[in-house]
Amino acid sequence: MSSLSTTELELAELLIGALNLEGRDAAATDPEAPLFGDHERGWGLDSIDALEIALAIQQRYGVELRSEDEATKRAFASVRGLAAHVASLRKG
Amino acid sequence: MLALIHDYRPQAPLLWLEGAPVSQAAFLAAARQLASELPDAAREVLPLAANRAGFMLAFAAALLRNKPCLLPPAGHPAALASLRAAHPSAMVLSDQPAQCTAPGDHCLRLAFDLPDWTGPVPELPATQLAAIAYTSGSTGAPQPNAKTWAMLIATARLAMDRFGQGLHIAATVPAQHMYGLETTVMMALAGGGIADAGQPFFPQDVRATLEALPAPRMLVTTPVHLRALVAAAPALPELKLLLSATAPLPLALAQDAEARFNAPLFEIYGCTEAGSIATRRPVADPRWRLYPELKLETLAAGSFLHADYLPDPVPLADEVECLDGEHFRLLGRSAELIKVAGKRIALAELTQTLLGIAGVEDGVVLLPEADEATAVNQRPAALVVAPGLSEAQLLAALAARLDPVFLPRPLKKVAALPRNAVGKLPRAALLELLHG
Incomplete structure (x- = not known):
């Protein structure tokens, strides 16, 4: 497990709050664990969660996600991917 | 006989694909071509295309060859596998190669570049079996509806x-x-509408899709998406x-x-058994x-639609109160059904699935929500006694057996359930355990 950057930790905390994932410790997040499907190693999230995540990200960072672009699909692979995507949207 | 496209006007648009119209005649040309390619051996078609134009092509081609389309109760692999087991002679028609796994499956070519169909609109017998729609059902096995x-x-x-x-x-x-079938595909084929081929997901996707469409525009959605749309508040074109x-x-x-998007919002009530009513x-x-011309009848056994x-007559899953010949009120669910993202399942079935896991x-x-009738997202929660399993292992085992939207959250391991003297579980005690 690679270490968590400050922005990744912040994003993990945002996800845990927005999705009511009580019992999950943001600081113990594996930044490369899959967000969807995998319950043993990953977060086990689904499409409704993706909608909630997009909303939380828009409210916190002021950036809007689109599903048509391939970058968003890659971004939703992990906390690391999502943090990098949000950072690039904020710059852009 | 009933036409494949009602009020057929060859050059009028039937659907909208990536910002451009597809005429009714161009659609018929592509659908007839695809129909001619379907093997005789496939008795049913499983149209899995995510793109609505792909679905419509598969649906129309299947109709032209008198092969009913199977509408799965859910999209996860287990549901599709059990559907294929129940219909071994069905073929998949999809725009995604990963879904065309069996030898008879067919990957769709999403193009409308053939010469326009110039003949009369094809007609189908009124009694032709067009689709077999599966409900998730309240007692276990998915129920087919012809x-x-x-x-x-x-x-x-x-x-x-x-x-x-x-x-x-x-x-x-x-x-x-x-x-979705009724409000998009069938509205285009028989309801005088023009369907967009996409399925926008995030609020900004919805905005982009609507912006590419001419007026008058209608948005077909669900409470979950509507809540996200209102919160994100994208600048939508006139609806x-x-x-x-x-x-x-x-x-x-x-x-x-209504205030945000300056348009009337209608709800549709229906069920897989009867369609929209x-x-x-x-x-x-x-x-x-x-x-x-529809009639509701309330008997001791429940309410029936004629x-x-x-x-x-179709029995309704909800209890209704008829107010006059035209209006009614919903009084609540007859069974403890929950709905998440348009899918429904009985809580008892979820509990049975949980109890079926070894360990x-x-x-x-x-359902932890106090006011379940108004909760947009009826996400269930679970309490489990399973000393040898972790919460993640339990969720993984459930994920293999259930649609992901029904996975309990939180799923909490406990030493024992607060069963009372007769073995029942008082709700207050469960909620206390869940939140404690």
Whole structure:
């Protein structure tokens, strides 16, 4: 497990709050664990969660996600991917 | 006989694909070509295309070859596998190569570049079996519902009479769900509408899809997406109307949506067994208004819907109160059914699934929301006694057996369930354990 950057930790905390994932410790997040499907190693999230995540990200960072672009699909692979995507949207 | 495309006008648009119209004649040319390629051996078609134009091509081609389309109860691999086991002679038609796994499956070519069809519009027998729609059912195995071509056309005509013709329709719901089939695919084939091929997901996707469509525009969606749309508040182009179904819509959300998007919001009430049967505009009138010529009958055994196009009266899953010949009120669910993202399942079935996992000694699935009738997202929670398993292992085992939207959250391991003297589980004690 690679270490968590400050922005990744912040994003993990945002996800845990927005999705009511009580019992999950943001600081113990594996930044490369899959967000969807995998319950043993990953977060086990689904499409409704993706909608909630997009909303939380828009409210916190002021950036809007689109599903048509391939970058968003890659971004939703992990906390690391999502943090990098949000950072690039904020710059852009 | 009933036409494949009602009020056929060859050059009028039938659907909208990536910002450009596809004419009715161009669509028929592609559908006839695909129909000619379907093997005789495939008795049914499983149209899995995510793109609505791909679904419509598969649906029309299957109709032209008198092969019913199977509408799965859910899209996860286990549901598709059990559907294929129940229909071994079905072929998949999809635009995604990963879904075309069996030898007879066919990957769709999403193009409308053939010369326009110049003949008359094809006609189908009214009694032709057009679709077999599966509900998740309240007692276990998915229940098939036979839909004749006449039944599908009837509801599209009723919706057209209520909402108007010439609507350009964007939808966040898939065509494989009865609500999506009726409000997009069938509205285009028989309800005078033009369906967009996409299925926008995030609020900004919805905005982009609607912007690419001409007026008048209709957005077909669900409470979950509507809540995200109101919260994200994208600048949508002018809408003629918004449509919501699949789960109860809180009145405040309906009011916010109408104010935000400056368009009337209608809810549709229906079920897989009968299709859409009533509508309402909650900000104006809380009563449901039946489509014309439908009749509700309330007996001791429950409420039944009568319609000319239904072979038998259909029992409703909800308890209703008839107010007059045209209006009714919903009193609540007859069974403890929960709905998430348009899918429904009985809590008892979820509990049974949980108890079926090796290593689970006791467990219960419940709805923690206090006011379940108005909760947009009826996510269930679970309490489990399973000393040898972790919460992640339990969720993984459930994920293999259930649609992901029904996975309990939180799923909490406990030492014992608070069963009372007769073995029942008092709700207050469960909630205390869940939140404690």
